[in-house]
Amino acid sequence: MMTVLNDATLDQIFRTARSYNGYTDAPVSESDLHAIWELMKWGPTSANQLPGRFVWCTSDAAKAKLAECCSAQNAPKVLNAPVTVIIGMDRDFHNYLPELFPHVDAKAWFDGNAELRAASAFRNSTLQGAYFIIAARALGFDTGPMSGFDAGKVDAAFFADTPSVTTNFISTLGHGDPATIFDRLPRPAFEKFNSIA
Known part of the structure; x- marks a missing residue:
């Protein structure tokens, strides 16, 4: 039984975690990135689809290339963060289902149905992006998920060799600098956006 x-x-x-706009100089190592992946990969996706494709931008060159695809407000965040992660989505995820979901022919559910694959890739890569945030926080890191970028430019810069992969969102990663966060924004009471049927 779970506790x-x-x-x-x-x-x-959750409660005191924040989205950071800037980070301290504390490093994030490649082994840290592997640790985040090894935790987040266990988060559930439909039929174990795992359509998320992650690019961990750690070098100055990679961050500069990504910053060129971002809004004027977000480019400095990318350049100054220890790591920025591109959360992509593979619309051809179904080709891996014989390995990832082997007990039925799940690949056949998606063969010839590009619309279903696109919807599933978006939904489940978004889940994986959320698992990334939770795993990073659980391991003592902070994140700054964001929109404010040209997805087509990011795709051309980072996924040109894999045309089935497109960008969902991006997030900075590191040890957050408290001076870079805004005052806590409100969250509504249960009754405002929920109902029990």
Whole structure:
């Protein structure tokens, strides 16, 4: 039986966690990136589709290339963060289903149906992006997920060799600088946006 996580853990992942606009000089190593992946990969996706494709921009060259695709407001965030992650989505994810979901012929569900593959890739890569944020926070890192970029330019710059992959969103990653966050924004009470049927 599952147990409730303690308040300190829940605070770190949700209640006191923030989206950061800037980071300290504390490094993020390649082994840290692997640790985040090894945790987040266990998050559920429909039929274990795992359509997310991640580019971890760690070099100055990669971050500069990505910054050129971003809005004027977001480009400095990308350049100054230790890492910026491109969360992509592979519309041909179904080709991996014989390996990832082997007990039925799940690939056949998507063969010849580009519209279904696109919808599934978007939905499930978004889930994987959320798992990335949760895993990073659980391991002591901070993130800054964002829109504010030209997806077509990002695709051309980073996914030209894999045309079935397109960009979903991007996120900075590091150890957040508290001076770069805004005041906490409100969250509504349950009754405002929820109903029980």
